[in-house]
Amino acid sequence: MNLSRFTEVDWGASPPEIRVPRAYNAAADFIDRHIAEGRGERVAFIDDREQVTYGELARRVNRAGNALKALGLQPEDRIMMVMLDTIDFPALFFGAIKAGIVPVPVNTLLTADDYAYMLRDSRARAVFVSDALYPVIESALEDQPFVRDVVVSGEAAGGRPRLADLMARADADLAPAETLADETCFWLYSSGSTGRPKGAVHIHSDMVNTAVLYGQQILGLSQNDTVFSAAKLFFAYGLGNAMTFPLYVGGKAVLMAERPTPESVLKRLNDHNPTVFYAVPTLYAGMLADPALKPAREDADLRLCVSAGEALPRDVGERWRQRFGVDIIDGIGSTEMLHIFLSNRPGEVRYGTTGKPVPGYEAKLTTEDGQAVPQGEIGDLWISGPSSAVAYWNNRARSLETFHGPWTRTGDKYLIDENGCYVYQGRSDDMLKVGGIWVSPFEVESALGEHEAVLEAAVVGRADHDGLVKPEAFVTLAEGRTGDDALAGELQGFVKDRLAKYKYPRWINFVDELPKTATGKTQRFKLRD
Structure with a gap:
């Protein structure tokens, strides 16, 4: 060989x-x-059958x-x-x-x-x-x-x-x-x-770069780890989590064919005792929504949980740590960059932020015309790193929009806080301008998510009778709660108490579920339609 x-x-x-x-x-x-x-004799994969x-x-x-x-x-x-x-x-x-x-x-x-x-x-x-x-x-x-x-x-x-x-x-x-x-x-x-x-x-060469720079450098993966990813292999996040990362270091991965529900996920956590667990914010929130859902193993080896797909609300991270005793390491990646390029670190978690660039990747925030934005102001996130896709197949126009030499335009809006951490503000096409000031849908969604009655929330822009855009919220409720005008008013006041007054949702719609992609991302364009 x-x-x-x-x-x-x-x-x-x-x-x-x-x-x-x-x-x-x-x-x-x-x-x-x-x-x-x-x-050769070490176990590589365990699935539902073998x-x-x-x-x-x-x-x-x-x-x-x-x-x-x-x-x-x-x-x-x-x-x-x-x-x-x-x-x-x-x-x-x-x-x-x-x-x-x-x-x-x-x-x-x-x-x-x-x-x-x-x-x-x-x-x-x-x-x-x-x-x-x-x-x-x-x-x-x-x-x-x-x-x-x-x-x-x-x-x-x-x-x-x-x-x-x-x-x-x-x-x-x-x-x-x-x-x-x-x-x-x-x-x-x-x-x-x-x-x-x-x-x-x-x-x-893309897979080995993500396996080393994120899997080993950030998560500290080794051949002694057993990993379980509720996020599936068919998309970039799951492909690294459950396949390329453990394979590169000689570890073990647990695979699950069925849909990840709180119950099916907890069963694998109890049956296989992984050291690292990966999921999306929606699943973490769903598991927390059931107060009876707790690990059955007292000897659990779980040392780390990871989140990506959408920004992790601060409240979800803090409640998860309280119940399960393990931090969630929130990060952001993309199909174009193959895996996570901004991330919190084990032992240095700042909930409500996406952390800092993974060493080996560079990040910058710019205005719409490409100028650098000052710290604390919202800008478009660009990433440079060794795992960027070459192009989109048969799509020259979108390739030219996204890939610019060593830089990839992510389509995400961020700001950098006083600690140098990146704080998610939403997708570029989801941002709202209310009264001439940018409003992040994610910020409003996070505030709504702190209310005990709210399971999930999505915020989009809607024109009022004067044609001016204001925030509109779509809310799914925790079990046993009923949506009515009184609760809508309570939620509006709840947001006003936590954010600048102009950011509160003028309309609140109670829905059974939010439209999502298979990766757990809320499809706000369907709500706007």
Whole structure:
């Protein structure tokens, strides 16, 4: 095995210097390296049905890569993965990469129309789908000129071949394709919170940069960690949490195929005793909403919780620490940057902020015309770092809007407080100007969320009878509470007592649920509509 194809990290440098060879295949680094370094017998993944060691995972990766080649797939061909979180996911993902084929994992909660669009957009030659999701994919396959093969993970469906059968017939040895560090490795589609998803193209060196700079440097992950991510593998946050981060350090990951509810998540926390847990703010709030929901294990090893997807409200973080005794490390990342680039630190948590830039990344705040903003004022967040996507596939206009040399425009509004921490103010297209002054929807939502009756809140702009924009709130209530005019008035007064008076919501609507993407981001544009 050619050890020169693995990365080297100089931890004496600040930030750590990551030396990625020019000739580099990410699968060799994340999979084969552990066999070379003697970790073949360590458990890599546990899913709902089985567990695999690093040695067995390496063989499955090789079989998956050879199965793809047997289907006639060539280097740089794309395959679409519509797959739940099982061991088949990392086996196929890295099998494709090892063979030089480009995996495109996609959201498992979309409609047939969404899948049909992404199949045409990506020109995927094959689709790999979990058996439970096959009916939706089947109806997306009409008039698809590029798809040649459809393979099912799990039990047979629609007369299609099973992934397990293809892998069983394939050889367990596979040499890594002769790929380069700057070569296209995989795609991730954006969550589409403001329109059609966009395919972000990532290269082979992106995953190792996030694994080292965030996973090891910030979270302190090691081979002794067991991680569990309620956030799924199909999007950037979950892909790092439950796959690339633990794989890089030789740790163990727990995978869960079913939808993450407070009950299903707590079961995994109790059954597998992870040391690190990842979720989104909505799930943390949902778990806190049930006062009876507490860990059953007195010997729990949980040392760290992580949040991303949307900014974590201060109140949720503080109540979680009080009940569970563990801090939530809030950060922000993106599909375009692959993982978290602003973050709080273990032992240095400032709830209500997103912390500071992850060493290895640079951040700046600018006005709409590109000028730097003074500390304490709201600006557009730009990020520069080694894991940025190359471009959006087949979308030159949006690529030019987002990627500017080494800088990526995130679309988020922030300010920097007196401690140098970044404080989230909302998305650029969500910000409100009330009386000529910028108002952050997130700030108003956080204030509403501190009221005991409120489970979640979303704030958008609405024109009053004079055509002037004012905040409007949509609120879901805690169990046992009923929305009426009296409660609406109480909530308005509650916000006035905590924020500047012009920021309070002029209208409050009580709703059963808020529209969200699969990553947990509130789709405010649907509320505006």
